[in-house]
Amino acid sequence: MPPVVLSSDSHVFEPADLWQTRIDAAFRDRAPRIQRIDGADQIVVEADQILSGIGLISNAGARFEAPETISAQGRLEDVHTGGWDPAQHLKDMALDGVAGEVLYPSQGLFYFRLADGLLMSAIFRAYNDWLAEFCRTDPARLKGIAMINLDDVTDGIGELERAARLGLAGAMITEYPLEHRRYDQPEYEPFWAAAASLGLPLSLHTATRRQGKIRGFGEQTLRDASSRSTKAFYPALSMCDLIFSGVFERHPRLTLAIVEFELAWAPHVLSAMDYTYRERHGEAIYRFRDGMVPSDFFRRNVVLSFQEDAVGIRLRDVIGVDNMMWGSDYPHSESTFPQSRKILAEILAGVPDDERARIVGGNTARVYGFDVADQYITSPPLGDRVAPT
Numbered sequence: 001m002p003p004v005v006l007s008s009d010s011h012v013f014e015p016a017d018l019w020q021t022r023i024d025a026a027f028r029d030r031a032p033r034i035q036r037i038d039g040a041d042q043i044v045v046e047a048d049q050i051l052s053g054i055g056l057i058s059n060a061g062a063r064f065e066a067p068e069t070i071s072a073q074g075r076l077e078d079v080h081t082g083g084w085d086p087a088q089h090l091k092d093m094a095l096d097g098v099a100g101e102v103l104y105p106s107q108g109l110f111y112f113r114l115a116d117g118l119l120m121s122a123i124f125r126a127y128n129d130w131l132a133e134f135c136r137t138d139p140a141r142l143k144g145i146a147m148i149n150l151d152d153v154t155d156g157i158g159e160l161e162r163a164a165r166l167g168l169a170g171a172m173i174t175e176y177p178l179e180h181r182r183y184d185q186p187e188y189e190p191f192w193a194a195a196a197s198l199g200l201p202l203s204l205h206t207a208t209r210r211q212g213k214i215r216g217f218g219e220q221t222l223r224d225a226s227s228r229s230t231k232a233f234y235p236a237l238s239m240c241d242l243i244f245s246g247v248f249e250r251h252p253r254l255t256l257a258i259v260e261f262e263l264a265w266a267p268h269v270l271s272a273m274d275y276t277y278r279e280r281h282g283e284a285i286y287r288f289r290d291g292m293v294p295s296d297f298f299r300r301n302v303v304l305s306f307q308e309d310a311v312g313i314r315l316r317d318v319i320g321v322d323n324m325m326w327g328s329d330y331p332h333s334e335s336t337f338p339q340s341r342k343i344l345a346e347i348l349a350g351v352p353d354d355e356r357a358r359i360v361g362g363n364t365a366r367v368y369g370f371d372v373a374d375q376y377i378t379s380p381p382l383g384d385r386v387a388p389t
């Protein structure tokens with residue numbers, strides 16, 4: 001049987017009226033909305049806080065046809081309807097040859113920037129309700145990831161437990177919290193325990209930093225390019241905070257997915273963590289039991305979601321084949337859709353069949369509970385394109 005292809009990182013695109021119709025009544029006048037400004041649709045929250053255009057979180061396929069046209073500017077009518085229509089979403093998966101997907105938000109990524117934690121939590125609750133309904137169309141193929149705000153840890157635990165009751169398959173938290181509340185702080189301990197007990201993997205997804213503008217300031221700046229090119233810095237810090245503070249030693253069943261940051265950055269960080277632990281006892285002050293070192297916890301508790309990191313594939317023996325999950329990023333501008341199978345065949349050329357199977361689907365099935373033994377989830381050979389149904 002050819003390998004089952006599962007995307008560990010795909011997206012919905014939230015309906016334009018999602019928050020106006022679903023958010024708690026007390027927040028209705030501050031709810032996020034799409035607003036057309038100077039011919040382009042912008043994500044706006046509260047009175048006039050513009051968070052982002054929508055061009056980079058839609059526009060799938062443009063990179064193959066006209067990459068010079070990709071920008072933050074975009075319009076709703078140009079977004080793939082599969083973003084909010086689950087029936088069309090499943091058809092797009094068939095077109096791309098993808099048997100199942102783990103689903104993240106699109107507009108919702110930017111709401112981690114909000115200063116008002118109560119508003120953020122209300123936005124996340126409304127989204128989680130809608131996403132659970134979306135996934136119920138085909139729960140065997142569609143696995144949703146809840147959005148969780150940890151400004152109030154007790155509230156975050158409550159929403160995590162509610163997400164589990166809704167049938168969602170995991171939860172995402174900010175890739176990098178406020179500096180004085182980084183993930184080595186003991187206040188988060190009950191949340192890690194809850195996630196481990198519920199068996200819900202936690203995700204750090206790109207574009208979800210808690211504070212400030214993600215990239216440069218102003219309309220045009222080279223700092224945007226510099227920040228995008230080094231974006232793995234912040235989730236690497238968060239991962240190190242979790243490992244060095246002993247979170248995974250205390251919660252061995254906790255899984256952390258670092259999503260849409262590719263792979264090749266990891267080997268050096270693993271080496272640097274072990275060196276620091278071994279030779280800088282004054283910095284790595286938490287000491288592990290049983291001779292464990294930081295890279296051991298990475299290999300046991302952390303998985304990396306990538307799109308097309310051919311260099312990372314060559315380093316798979318250092319990273320760990322079981323720590324790697326492929327994702328298409330549908331329907332965003334950098335997505336491999338609708339050429340995912342072609343791209344996978346190219347970057348996995350020469351990879352042994354058993355390793356290939358784990359990378360393109362087996363690891364994602366293990367982490368998120370896809371039943372790959374079921375007949376529904378067979379896949380054609382890599383490189384083949386599936387006709388729409």
